[in-house]
Each structure stands twice: as structure tokens, then as C-alpha cells.
Amino acid sequence: MAELTVIKELNFKSETKPDWCPSCGDFAVLSGLIKALTKLQIEPKDAVTVSGIGCSSNLPGFIRTYGYHSLHGRSIPVATGVKLANPNLKVVVTGGDGDGYGIGVGHFIHALRRNIDLTYLVMNNQVYGLTTGQVSPTSEIGYQTKTTPQGNLEQPINPLALAIAGGATFVARAFSGDPNHMAEVIAQAIEHKGFALVDIFSPCVTFNKVNTYEFFRKRVLKLEEAGHDPANLQQAMEKALMWGDKIPLGVFWRTERAVFDQAKLSKDLPYPADWSGQHGLDDKTFNNLLAELR
Amino acid sequence: MNSKIVDIWIAGAAGDGVQSTSEMLAKIAARCGLHVYIYNSYQSAIRGGYVYAQIRISAKKIRTPSDRWDILVALNTDSIERHKGWVKKEGVLIFNCDRAKAPGGLTGIGIPISEVVSNPLMQNTVFLGAACALTGLPLEKFEKAILEVFGKKSQEVKDANLKAAKEGAGRAKSLAGRFKLPVSDKSHILITGNQALAFGAAEGGVRFYSAYPMTPASGVLHWMADHAAKLGICVMQAEDEISVINMAIGASFAGARSMVATSGGGFALMTEAVGLAAMTETPLVAINVCRAGPSTGVPTKTEQGDLWQVLGAGQGDYPKAVIAPLDVEDCFYMVQHSLNLADRYQIPVLMISDLLLSEHNETLEALDPKRIKIDRGEWAGTNGAGQFLRYLYTPGGVSPRAKPGMPDQYIFTAASDDHRESGTLISDVDTDPVERKKMMEKRMRKMEGILKEMPPNVLIGEPKADLTLVGWGSGCGILTELVARAKEEGKKVNALAIRSVWPFLSKEVAGVLTKAKGVMMIENNFTGQMAKLIRQETGFEIPHLCLKYDGEPFYLESTWPMVQKALKGKAQAREVILTPYGLAEDKG
Numbered sequence: 002m003a004e005l006t007v008i009k010e011l012n013f014k015s016e017t018k019p020d021w022c023p024s025c026g027d028f029a030v031l032s033g034l035i036k037a038l039t040k041l042q043i044e045p046k047d048a049v050t051v052s053g054i055g056c057s058s059n060l061p062g063f064i065r066t067y068g069y070h071s072l073h074g075r076s077i078p079v080a081t082g083v084k085l086a087n088p089n090l091k092v093v094v095t096g097g098d099g100d101g102y103g104i105g106v107g108h109f110i111h112a113l114r115r116n117i118d119l120t121y122l123v124m125n126n127q128v129y130g131l132t133t134g135q136v137s138p139t140s141e142i143g144y145q146t147k148t149t150p151q152g153n154l155e156q157p158i159n160p161l162a163l164a165i166a167g168g169a170t171f172v173a174r175a176f177s178g179d180p181n182h183m184a185e186v187i188a189q190a191i192e193h194k195g196f197a198l199v200d201i202f203s204p205c206v207t208f209n210k211v212n213t214y215e216f217f218r219k220r221v222l223k224l225e226e227a228g229h230d231p232a233n234l235q236q237a238m239e240k241a242l243m244w245g246d247k248i249p250l251g252v253f254w255r256t257e258r259a260v261f262d263q264a265k266l267s268k269d270l271p272y273p274a275d276w277s278g279q280h281g282l283d284d285k286t287f288n289n290l291l292a293e294l295r
Numbered sequence: 296m297n298s299k300i301v302d303i304w305i306a307g308a309a310g311d312g313v314q315s316t317s318e319m320l321a322k323i324a325a326r327c328g329l330h331v332y333i334y335n336s337y338q339s340a341i342r343g344g345y346v347y348a349q350i351r352i353s354a355k356k357i358r359t360p361s362d363r364w365d366i367l368v369a370l371n372t373d374s375i376e377r378h379k380g381w382v383k384k385e386g387v388l389i390f391n392c393d394r395a396k397a398p399g400g401l402t403g404i405g406i407p408i409s410e411v412v413s414n415p416l417m418q419n420t421v422f423l424g425a426a427c428a429l430t431g432l433p434l435e436k437f438e439k440a441i442l443e444v445f446g447k448k449s450q451e452v453k454d455a456n457l458k459a460a461k462e463g464a465g466r467a468k469s470l471a472g473r474f475k476l477p478v479s480d481k482s483h484i485l486i487t488g489n490q491a492l493a494f495g496a497a498e499g500g501v502r503f504y505s506a507y508p509m510t511p512a513s514g515v516l517h518w519m520a521d522h523a524a525k526l527g528i529c530v531m532q533a534e535d536e537i538s539v540i541n542m543a544i545g546a547s548f549a550g551a552r553s554m555v556a557t558s559g560g561g562f563a564l565m566t567e568a569v570g571l572a573a574m575t576e577t578p579l580v581a582i583n584v585c586r587a588g589p590s591t592g593v594p595t596k597t598e599q600g601d602l603w604q605v606l607g608a609g610q611g612d613y614p615k616a617v618i619a620p621l622d623v624e625d626c627f628y629m630v631q632h633s634l635n636l637a638d639r640y641q642i643p644v645l646m647i648s649d650l651l652l653s654e655h656n657e658t659l660e661a662l663d664p665k666r667i668k669i670d671r672g673e674w675a676g677t678n679g680a681g682q683f684l685r686y687l688y689t690p691g692g693v694s695p696r697a698k699p700g701m702p703d704q705y706i707f708t709a710a711s712d713d714h715r716e717s718g719t720l721i722s723d724v725d726t727d728p729v730e731r732k733k734m735m736e737k738r739m740r741k742m743e744g745i746l747k748e749m750p751p752n753v754l755i756g757e758p759k760a761d762l763t764l765v766g767w768g769s770g771c772g773i774l775t776e777l778v779a780r781a782k783e784e785g786k787k788v789n790a791l792a793i794r795s796v797w798p799f800l801s802k803e804v805a806g807v808l809t810k811a812k813g814v815m816m817i818e819n820n821f822t823g824q825m826a827k828l829i830r831q832e833t834g835f836e837i838p839h840l841c842l843k844y845d846g847e848p849f850y851l852e853s854t855w856p857m858v859q860k861a862l863k864g865k866a867q868a869r870e871v872i873l874t875p876y877g878l879a880e881d882k883g
């Protein structure tokens with residue numbers, strides 16, 4: 002049994018300083034995640050952050066946990082592999098709206114219905130930040146970018162409604178302008194058994210001059226203060242569809258469903274170096290497999 | 296020893312039971328210590344299309360499909376017409392004489408199915424009984440096979456089938472033993488290339504296998520899924536091939552030996568992540584079981600057309616190994632070797648198989664579980680203390696690995712962006728030409744070590760010959776048979792079978808080719824892809840290409856004349872074989 006040490010926020014502090022633009026919403030997400038991990042007393046060595054590509058996807062480099070900074074849109078499959086290979090790990094997926102709701106949306110939908118035990122934090126700034134300001138799948142209609150100079154024509158994806166309909170078992174929203182609330186929501190998401198989505202308004206101060214801190218501050222309300230029942234599917238969907246003057250934050254939907262755990266690997270996955278010099282199959286198993294072919 | 300091959304073809308419409316009937320016959324022969332080679336020619340359609348299977352049986356090992364039959368088991372009338380022209384001298388047709396007549400000049404055993412069995416579904420059993428009589432395969436072995444196949448059915452069904460088999464044997468009495476095979480009390484295993492890859496992977500310690508169904512790679516997935524629970528392997532059918540490979544990379548990052556297999560289309564989707572594995576130095580074995588391309592191509596037909604796709608997979612320069620197993624047995628060992636290479640060098644190892652190799656059944660006398668031991672390469676903590684640098688610059692380019700869950704001191708982030716020794720990024724805001732160059736060189740240094748661990752290519756026949764044939768991967772089968780045929784005819788022909796595709800064993804290959812008197816390439820594709828690679832890597836231009844790209848593999852009888860032409864110095868630069876008359880014809 003390992004000695005009981007208290008995990009502090011400092012334990013998650015990376016030597017690499019984030020290179021996000023000053024005031025980028027992603028700073029708050031990083032500290033929110035660190036707060037949540039600290040609150041839950043998860044050891045840095047047992048946490049894995051997995052991301053795709055984007056400003057937001059740089060997060061794993063800025064936190065002291067094991068990390069995998071993968072390809073644009075592929076964070077969920079990588080994280081799925083990590084979790085299946087070692088279910089003891091706490092796997093947190095981080096990324097942007099383009100990464101998760103654009104190029105990677107197929108994986109997102111299947112992760113929802115699979116209900117694999119991952120926490121998914123989407124830093125939704127409604128724009129492509131890293132590639133310097135193109136339209137994103139969550140950009141609002143009429144939103145002007147380099148690639149939509151006449152204004153965006155496409156209906157934005159509603160990630161929360163999509164997640165609820167897609168079979169998610171935990172759906173929440175947070176806002177970088179309210180870091181304590183965000184840390185609380187992220188902690189609940191990590192604690193949740195199954196796939197947990199936290200869509201986070203994380204303003205891109207450089208390329209999105211519409212959906213700013215101010216924009217959200219004026220509009221957000223907290224579901225937990227509004228008597229919302231996250232166990233009520235109909236209410237959850239109604240709240241998820243709210244947009245305009247009032248935009249809800251908090252836990253929209255929470256339910257329990259069997260968690261995908263096809264892998265029964267952890268119990269017999271030895272330290273890799275210990276495998277060397279061995280055989281994958283014992284004699285009896287090998288001979289049985291051979292006998293099947295006779 | 297009587298080493299004659301008996302060729303039995305079972306032909307009918309899809310849904311007539313061609314496959315189950317041929318497998319039963321093959322199993323009986325294998326259990327009599329005989330060697331068997333089955334080649335199925337089938338269509339994607341589950342029912343209705345035209346299908347035939349070749350079951351080649353002999354006391355010696357058989358390595359290719361053939362062009363001619365000794366016994367044709369016609370499950371429908373149509374197949375008599377289709378195949379009558381390819382009969383060998385003494386050939387015998389087994390057919391239902393309620394429906395058809397034997398064509399003139401053919402010896403036929405016509406069995407009135409409506410008279411001998413009450414249920415027309417038992418026709419195949421009757422015919423198999425007749426085939427056993429012709430070849431001298433003992434009926435007891437047949438009985439055992441029937442009991443297994445109908446194990447769950449009632450005694451009545453089993454008895455009826457046994458009776459049917461005996462009826463069939465009785466009807467063939469006059470020709471009994473015409474194709475007598477030397478039965479022994481040995482028993483061989485019967486296995487496909489896909490099964491050998493999966494079985495070998497399990498023996499090689501694979502703990503994570505993900506895939507998306509795609510012919511002709513699905514056999515690996517099916518074996519894995521079937522055995523997953525018992526063997527403790529996590530088997531995932533993911534939503535697409537992009538997810539497949541990224542999941543496997545995630546699992547490998549977490550410490551599990553991981554593998555994926557697909558066909559060309561799926562491999563195309565995987566390629567970005569092949570580079571990801573190389574960049575993050577995450578071991579992975581990815582197999583491309585080729586079908587005839589391009590695009591959806593001919594899904595149920597074979598081709599060696601993806602060589603350059605595999606060589607060019609993914610953007611940028613990165614270290615990798617590409618191995619093309621030479622036959623079913625080689626699949627079992629090469630997949631284990633590939634898993635070790637992947638771990639030892641922390642690279643993607645790409646394997647190339649094809650429909651012919653992956654889906655045909657053949658017999659093996661044994662598989663040796665002791666030949667290759669698991670080698671998981673270098674791990675952190677095994678080489679002293681100090682600050683852990685995941686991508687440490689080392690002389691061989693390999694840096695000791697760590698995985699999540701290991702003590703704090705090993706924490707690192709693996710990134711698809713290029714990075715420093717510690718793993719921090721050297722792209723985006725903070726570019727660093729010096730470190731970038733060093734890191735490129737560190738990764739690429741691995742190629743020197745990999746080159747030394749590539750499996751040797753195989754020279755078939757004597758070192759000195761008048762003609763040297765060259766092939767690769769599954770082509771080894773036809774090369775072996777051509778060399779044997781040449782020997783029978785007193786001609787000096789040898790062959791080089793290439794399985795180390797990348798890094799290329801340039802010196803060794805050049806050594807063979809420059810000394811050869813004449814050289815002919817034998818490849819199952821249009822452009823002679825391996826011949827191009829050989830020219831690129833050795834400067835040697837192979838003067839004659841013998842190619843085939845009609846979807847069918849090389850058959851011995853139609854390929855041998857090309858070798859004869861080359862021996863006479865009459866071969867063209869490009870000789871293209873079309874599958875022998877009739878085979879390619881489709882009246883439907």
C-alpha cells in the first residue's frame with residue numbers, strides 16, 4: 002500500500018508555461034482541471050490527459066500528468082485505447098470545438114453510445130483558434146470569419162443536445178469566466194462513471210470578438226440555482242436547447258448506464274519489461290488453440 | 296513416396312454449400328496426414344453468385360492454386376459447363392444425373408439424388424462420399440467429420456447423412472481408388488493466413504486488437520473476437536479505421552501490445568496515425584491485407600497492388616519496418632517478429648498480406664511456440680536513475696519508454712508535434728531548428744538497427760541457375776512451385792522471395808540479381824511495384840516482368856509457359872497472364 006500523501010495543486014504544475022494568448026479562456030480550464038484533480042486527490046501518475054490538435058489541445062503539455070497530444074480530431078479514440086488497456090487510469094480528454102465537433106465528431110458520437118469511462122472537456126470558443134480564425138461547427142449563423150466573409154450559413158451544432166440524444170450519461174456546461182463553478186463541474190464529471198461531457202465556453206480573445214467573456218457574463222445562469230433536475234431527460238433537453246438571452250451552465254443530464262469495459266486487461270497486464278523472454282500463451286492454451294485447427 | 300497432387304474442385308452457386316463441403320473434405324484429408332491447399336473463388340454476394348473451391352491434396356506440401364481438376368464435384372448444372380474444359384487426363388465428374396448429363400468425352404459418376412436421398416440438401420454428403428471412394432480417404436474419418444458438423448442435430452440427421460455418404464461411395468465403386476492418396480495416421484492442422492496472423496499475435500502477447508470489418512482482413516478480427524475472452528485480449532470493433540488505429544496507439548501508449556489489420560481502403564484511412572505512432576515512438580503493428588484495387592476495387596479478389604501505398608503511408612520521413620510474410624506459416628512467425636521489432640524500436644511495423652495468403656486454408660505439420668520470445672524493448676527504470684527524458688538522444692535512436700501509472704518521475708507527454716528530449720514541443724510558437732534536426736536524426740538512426748533485424752529473404756533452389764525468378768510476399772508459393780517444376784523438367788531455375796520490404800536488404804538482393812544469368816519478376820499487380828522498388832534500392836532493372844492483375848492469383852500451369860519463354864530468351868519486357876480460359880468468363 003502506497004503511503005498516504007496529500008495531493009496539492011502544485012503537484013500538477015508543469016514546467017512548461019502555456020503559450021496561449023493572454024486572457025485566453027483555456028487558462029481557466031487548465032486551472033479548473035487541476036483544482037478538480039486535486040479535490041479528488043488523484044495522483045498525477047494515475048491521470049492521463051489526451052488531446053487532439055488546436056490551441057485547446059495543447060493543454061496536456063501544460064499539466065503534470067501523463068499525456069498524449071494526438072492528431073486533430075483523434076483524441077477520443079486514443080483515450081479509449083488508453084482506458085481499455087489500463088482501466089485504473091483516470092483519463093481526461095481535452096480539445097476544441099473544431100477538434101471534437103468538427104473533424105472528430107464521428108468518434109464523439111460513438112463514445113457517447115459506448116459510454117466508456119472518459120471525461121471530455123471541450124474548450125468551445127466557436128472558432129478555429131490555432132489556424133487563425135476560421136468558422137467552426139459551433140459558430141453562430143451570420144458569424145464572419147476569414148473563411149465566411151459573408152457570414153456563416155450553417156446551423157451550429159448544439160453539443161449538449163447532441164450528447165443527450167446520443168446516449169451520454171453525464172452532460173454539463175461551464176464557463177471560463179466562472180472558474181470555481183467550472184472546477185466543481187469538472188470534478189463531478191471525473192467522478193461520474195461513464196462518458197462525461199463538459200462543454201466549456203472558453204473565449205478566444207484573439208479571433209472571436211462576438212462570443213466574448215462579456216457576451217456570456219450577461220447571459221449565463223446556473224442550473225443548480227434554477228431548480229433543474231438533471232435526472233429528468235425532458236428538462237435536460239429543454240435546457241440544452243436554450244440559447245439567446247439566457248444560457249444555462251451546470252449539470253444538464255446525469256444518468257447511470259453500464260460502462261463499457263470490454264477489456265479485462267489490467268489484472269493480467271504485467272509491467273512490460275517483465276514480459277520479455279516470455280511467451281504470450283502457456284503450453285496448454287497453445288495446444289488447445291492448435292487442436293481447434295485439427 | 297507418392298507425391299501426386301489430386302485436384303478436387305467443388306463448384307456451384309453461392310449458398311450451395313461449396314465452402315462447408317470443401318472444408319469438410321479438407322479436414323478429412325488433413326486428418327489422414329495429407330497436405331491440403333484450398334483456394335476459394337467466391338463473390339461478395341452471399342447467395343446467388345457463382346462459387347468454386349479447389350481442394351488440392353497430396354502427400355507433399357502444396358503451395359499454389361491450380362488450373363486443372365481430377366475430380367469435379369458439380370453442385371449445380373451450370374458448373375459442369377463452366378469447368379468441363381479444365382479437366383486433367385483421367386478426370387472424373389461427380390454430378391446429379393436427375394438434372395444433367397455428363398458431357399461427351401468426360402468420365403462421369405452420375406448419381407440420381409432424388410433416388411438415393413429423401414432430402415436434396417444431402418446431395419453434398421452423397422458427393423463427398425463418392426469423392427472419398429475415388430481417393431481412398433477412409434469413410435470412418437468422414438463419419439467423424441459428419442458427427443462434428445451435425446453434432447447438435449438429432450441422431451436421425453446424423454444417420455441419414457452417414458447413409459448418404461455410404462450411398463455416394465457405393466455409386467463410385469467402379470472407379471474406387473483411381474486417385475488413391477497415401478493415407479497415414481498423422482494429422483495436420485488446417486489454417487488460413489489470417490488465422491496464422493491472429494494466432495501468432497496471441498502467441499506474441501498482443502493484448503489489444505481493434506479493427507473495422509473489411510474483406511479480406513476480417514478473418515483476423517473474427518479469430519480475435521472468438522478467442523478474446525479466453526485469452527484476455529481486448530478486441531474492439533471501432534467506428535472506422537481512423538478510430539481503430541488511434542485506439543490501438545492509445546492502448547500501446549498505456550503499455551499493451553497492440554495490433555490492427557485492414558485492407559487497402561481502411562489502411563488509407565489509417566495512414567495519418569501511422570506517422571503519429573512513429574512521432575510519439577509508440578509501438579504498433581498494422582497489417583494491410585490487400586485486395587484488388589483501386590478504390591473498393593474487387594473486394595473478394597487478390598492483388599499485390601498496395602506496396603507503394605504502404606511504403607508511402609503517412610506524411611514526412613519516419614522510421615518504420617515493412618514485412619511481407621511469404622506463406623501461412625511465415626505469417627505466424629513474422630507477426631511475432633514484427634511485434635518485437637515494434638517494441639524494440641518503438642516504431643510502426645507494417646505488414647503486407649493479401650487475399651490469397653489470408654483466406655486460403657492450407658495444412659501445416661506444426662507451429663513452434665518456442666521459436667520467438669517476446670521482447671518488449673527498453674523500459675525506463677531498467678537503465679539507472681537521473682532525470683527521465685522520454686525522447687533521450689541515444690546512439691541507436693531508441694529511448695527507454697515509460698507508461699502512465701509509472702512513478703511520478705517518469706511523467707511525460709507524448710506529442711504528435713515534434714518535441715525535445717523531454718517531450719516539450721518544438722513547433723508552433725517555439726520553433727527550434729537545432730533540436731528539430733537532432734530529433735529527426737535520433738528517430739531516423741533507428742533504421743540502422745532495424746536493418747540488421749530484418750528477416751532474411753529466401754532463395755529457393757540452387758544458388759546457380761540459368762534463370763532467377765523474383766517475387767515477394769504471397770508470391771513465394773508460385774515461385775516455389777515453378778522452381779520445382781523446372782527441376783522436374785531438368786531446367787536450372789531458382790527464385791528469390793522477398794519478405795523484407797523496408798528497410799530493403801539492398802546488398803543481399805543486389806548480390807543475387809547481379810550474379811544471375813537471367814531474371815524475371817513475378818508479381819500480382821499491373822506496374823511491377825516490387826520491381827520498381829528493387830530498381831530504386833539496387834539500381835538493378837529487372838528485364839522481364841510477368842504480371843497478373845485480373846484478380847486471380849498465379850496458377851502453376853498458366854505461369855510455367857512464361858518461365859519457359861524466359862529460359863529460351865523469348866520473354867518480353869512485360870508478360871501479362873490472364874487466368875486460363877473459362878475461369879474468367881462469367882455468363883451471369
Ligand SMILES: Cc1ncc(C[n+]2csc(CCOP(=O)(O)OP(=O)(O)O)c2C)c(N)n1
Nearest residue numbers: 054055056057073097098099100129130131
Ligand atoms: C488532419 C488535420 N487537418 C487540419 C489541421 C489543421 N488544424 C489544426 S487545429 C485546427 C482547428 C482547431 O480548432 P479547435 O479544435 O476549435 O481548437 P482551438 O484552436 O480553437 O482551441 C485545424 C483545422 C490538422 N492539424 N490536421
Ligand code: SF4
Nearest residue numbers: 022025056130205206
Ligand atoms: S488564438 Fe484564441 S484560442 Fe488560441 S490561444 Fe489565442 S485566444 Fe486562445
Ligand SMILES: [Mg+2]
Nearest residue numbers: 097098128129
Ligand atoms: Mg475552437
